[in-house]
Amino acid sequence: MENFIFKSGTRIVFGKDAENTVGDHISKFSRKVLIHYGGEYLKEFGILDRVIQSLEKNDIEYTVLEGVVPNPRLSLVYEGIKICKEEDIDFVLAIGGGSAIDSSKAIALGAKYDGDVWDFYSGKAVPKMALKVGTVLTIPGSGSEMSESSIITNEEKNLKCGIDCELIVPEFSILNPEMCYTIPPYLMSCGIADILSHLFERYFTPTKSSILSDHLLEGAMKAVLEVGPRIKKEPKNYDNCSEIMWLATVSHNGMLDAGRISDWASHRIEHEISALYDITHGAGMAIVFPAWMKYVKEENMERFEQLATRVFGITDKKDKEELVDRGIACVEEFFKSLGLKTRLAEAGVPIDRFEEMALKAIGDSGYIGKFKQLTEDDIFEILKLAI
Known part of the structure; x- marks a missing residue:
């Protein structure tokens, strides 16, 4: 066996209707949140509405940034960073699968950094701070809901790079298996x-x-x-x-x-x-x-x-x-x-x-x-x- 350090820092909230409790969990960390997601199915199946209702019930302010696609884009990450800095947001909530979560993690890193967040993904810099992240998982597969990993595509350079960083391990992840019903x-x-x-x-x-x-x-x-x-x-x-x-x-x-x-x-x-x-x-x-x-x-x-x-x-x-x-x-x-x-x-x-x-x-x-x-x-x- 090799030497290792193992730490599990994510609270898993698993089960039916678990997304209705998201506001309860965020209230321990933040009063102002960026909701980050992609896919019209979140609106079609009422998932986004249920999350927002839970936030409003807990008097948590929120801004919404949609548009996440598979192989999440650096350009959208930049947009999210700009919003977080301008609106003094201190928590990023991802709703979706690995792409939404990885993009949210990148935003969380960039919002606490004066340089280009791509510096972290290209290995030019090491993160020192990040906003806190939580997730509502809708598409299982990536495991990003409980990992320290984030992978982003730089569409201008045709590069896809990742980072492993404890700072972006989600504080909590909501796992409702009923979400799988919406997946193509x-x-x-x-x-x-x-x-x-x-x-x-x-x-x-x-x-x-x-x-x-x-x-x-x-x-x-x-x-x-x-x-x-x-x-x-x-x-x-x-x-x-x-x-x-x-x-x-x-x-x-x-x-x-x-x-x-x-x-x-x-x-x-x-x-x-x-x-x-x-x-x-x-x-x-x-x-x-x-x-x-x-x-x-x-x-x-x-x-x-x-x-x-x-x-x-x-x-x-x-x-x-x-x-x-x-x-x-x-x-x-x-x-x-x-x-x-x-x-x-x-x-x-x-x-x-x-x-x-x-x-x-x-x-x-x-x-x-x-x-x-x-x-x-x-x-x-x-x-x-x-x-």
């Missing part, structure tokens, strides 16, 4: 793929011994494989929605990789794809991860063998390589069963900018990944495998 099937599939990708990033580790985390991760993977098809068939089944919402949160709150080194190369590669072509993150992960697995499998065949046997229950293959390949095939088949593409060509992503994507993914570090260190040439080959 495609976005739910992308969320499920995102959950599985977070588990994979932690599972493929160079850490030699982390038995508890192995079993926790494998259990979470099996739960995703079980619940994913159920929620596709019964999208308004409360128990299914409860499971997938909590799985998304637990998969990315830091608990499952305590004591082990995570990889994250696949996420870096996907960020370059979605930065250029604006595909939904979970959809991109369904394409990148199988290709990454095929490329790095020989780095630790035993780890892939363990995935195949423990998670997918494959026991009839005596040849190790055949067993490993079958496990990777099962990953692809699961993504396909969700209605997702597993090839760049199927997703309409052209192949003429692979060198650019590989170079941007590497950045100044010279390599990405911990399970296997990947160079620019390695990333190029993975992208070719994903065609």
Whole structure:
């Protein structure tokens, strides 16, 4: 096991009608809030109205900034920062999925900074202060509702960069599984793929011994494989929605990789794809991860063998390589069963900018990944495998 520090700073408020209590929780921190969201469904299903009613009941002032889109834009973050500074707002409330939450976290950082908030995402500066953040989760998948991560797209530079910072861990997150009823099937599939990708990033580790985390991760993977098809068939089944919402949160709150080194190369590669072509993150992960697995499998065949046997229950293959390949095939088949593409060509992503994507993914570090260190040439080959 590796040395680690684990802190869980987010209060989770889980269950039916939980969004009606948001004002009670914000009142402990603030009297003036920026509500940040995207998607007309929040109005259509009365979610925004219920949140506002709770704020008004607690005499909390609010300003609304809508317009969040998948792969949240830096330009909208700038707009939110401007509002917070001009109106002396001290709390940002995100309503939505990972995009709304990540954008809100960026606003919270920028509102307490005299420079350009992109400095934090490009690594030029380290945050010292931030506004407090809370969330009302409507689309599970990203895990941002309980994490210290935020990822933003700089549309002018075609860059998608992230930051990990304790200052932006949400103070509370409202999780009402009934919110899942409003999610279009495609976005739910992308969320499920995102959950599985977070588990994979932690599972493929160079850490030699982390038995508890192995079993926790494998259990979470099996739960995703079980619940994913159920929620596709019964999208308004409360128990299914409860499971997938909590799985998304637990998969990315830091608990499952305590004591082990995570990889994250696949996420870096996907960020370059979605930065250029604006595909939904979970959809991109369904394409990148199988290709990454095929490329790095020989780095630790035993780890892939363990995935195949423990998670997918494959026991009839005596040849190790055949067993490993079958496990990777099962990953692809699961993504396909969700209605997702597993090839760049199927997703309409052209192949003429692979060198650019590989170079941007590497950045100044010279390599990405911990399970296997990947160079620019390695990333190029993975992208070719994903065609």
